[in-house]
Amino acid sequence: MSDPSDSLYDLRMFLTTDYPCSYLPDRQARNLVADPTATDSRLYARLAELGFRRSGDHVYRPHCRGCLSCRSLRIPVAQFQPNRSQRRIWNRNRDLRVRLLDAEFKEEHFALFARYLGDRHAGGGMDPASPENYWSFIASRWSLTGLGEFRRDQTLLAVAVMDRLDNGLSAVYTFFDPAERARGLGTFAILWQIAEARRLELPWVYLGYWVEQCAKMAYKARFKPHEIFIAERWGWSASGL
Numbered sequence: 001m002s003d004p005s006d007s008l009y010d011l012r013m014f015l016t017t018d019y020p021c022s023y024l025p026d027r028q029a030r031n032l033v034a035d036p037t038a039t040d041s042r043l044y045a046r047l048a049e050l051g052f053r054r055s056g057d058h059v060y061r062p063h064c065r066g067c068l069s070c071r072s073l074r075i076p077v078a079q080f081q082p083n084r085s086q087r088r089i090w091n092r093n094r095d096l097r098v099r100l101l102d103a104e105f106k107e108e109h110f111a112l113f114a115r116y117l118g119d120r121h122a123g124g125g126m127d128p129a130s131p132e133n134y135w136s137f138i139a140s141r142w143s144l145t146g147l148g149e150f151r152r153d154q155t156l157l158a159v160a161v162m163d164r165l166d167n168g169l170s171a172v173y174t175f176f177d178p179a180e181r182a183r184g185l186g187t188f189a190i191l192w193q194i195a196e197a198r199r200l201e202l203p204w205v206y207l208g209y210w211v212e213q214c215a216k217m218a219y220k221a222r223f224k225p226h227e228i229f230i231a232e233r234w235g236w237s238a239s240g241l
Contacts, residue, residue, distance in 0.1 A: 008046060011038055015063060023214040024069060032063035040142050045165035051229035053208050054163060054172060057140045061231075062209065072229035073210040073220050074168070074236070077197045080223065089184035090191050096150050096157065098192055103138070103145035109159050110134050112175060119178035138173065145172070148192060150185065160189040162196075168204030169197045190223065 012035040021027040034047060036057045044052075044059055051072035052061045062070040082090065114129035138161050139145055148160035158176035162169050171193055176185035190207065197205050210220045210228070220226075227236040 008043075011035060011043070016060075021064070023209075023211045023217065024067075027064070027067065029062060029064050029067075031060040034059040041144050041163075042166065044143060044163070045167055048165055048170060048206055049167065050234070051231060053206075054140065054143060054170065056136045056138075057142070068231055069211050069213060070209040071211070071231075073207045073226050074229075075194060075205045075207065075223050075226050077168075077194055077203055077205060079225050080194055081225075082191065083222065083224070086187060086191060086222070089187045093150075093183055093185070093188045096152055096188075099149045099151070100196070101147045101149055103143075103147055103161075105131065105135050105139075108156055109147070109149075112156055112159060112177065116175040116178055148189065148196075150176070150189070150192075157183070158185045158189055160193060162193055164200075165202075165206075168202045168206055169193050169200075170206040171208065187219065194223075 014033045014035065016031045016033060018028040018030050021029040034043075034052065036059075039047075039057070039059050044054060047059050047061075050061070052059050053072070054060075061072075064070075110129070110131055113134050117129050144164040146162055146164065148158075148162065149156065150158040150160070156177075157180055158174060160174045161172040163172055171190060174186055174189040176189075190205070194205050197203075207220045207223070207226075209217070211217045212221075221239075226239055228239050229235070230237050
């Protein structure tokens with residue numbers, strides 16, 4: 001099998017049409033999408049190093065006219081140090097049992113996803129949730145995807161969707177019980193994924209896109225240190241030290 005880095009030279013890319021930006025008001029966005037017929041888990045890992053992200057079977061990166069606000073952010077696992085707030089959240093959730101499952105559709109997971117979406121992201125483009133759009137977003141035919149299931153006793157509180165790459169874990173999406181806001185489950189899920197990457201001796205946790213001007217994305221930059229992909233230089237830059 002050829003080196004996946006060689007495949008990048010022959011990989012076809014497609015540009016989407018413009019659509020309303022999810023992060024910044026009154027802006028249009030578009031994505032650069034890798035050829036889904038050529039993508040596999042090895043190539044995905046290489047593309048993640050270049051700031052790409054997975055949604056369903058598609059691996060993409062924002063490619064907007066005159067805007068570079070979306071920055072891919074990753075955490076160097078060995079150097080990560082939780083701050084005081086993150087340590088409190090970790091301790092607050094010590095009563096939870098976390099189990100890592102293979103990616104498989106479960107009605108219980110979908111019901112939680114639909115409840116989370118309706119409460120946190122109503123009108124965001126993915127609602128109303130359906131089993132079909134949920135699973136086409138979460139899973140793919142070729143990715144090595146796992147589901148971190150967070151329970152208090154028998155009650156499902158959160159699910160963290162993550163992809164295992166050759167060089168790290170990619171945090172695809174986390175959804176949780178909206179009634180449990182005080183637990184900080186989104187933050188806890190990331191802390192757990194950092195711990196899981198450390199256990200697996202993987203160097204990075206990829207958190208997807210961070211937009212400095214978008215308040216709802218601010219939590220990602222609180223994980224320090226972290227690195228930001230600078231598209232203008234095609235490389236990562238240490239930040240949050």
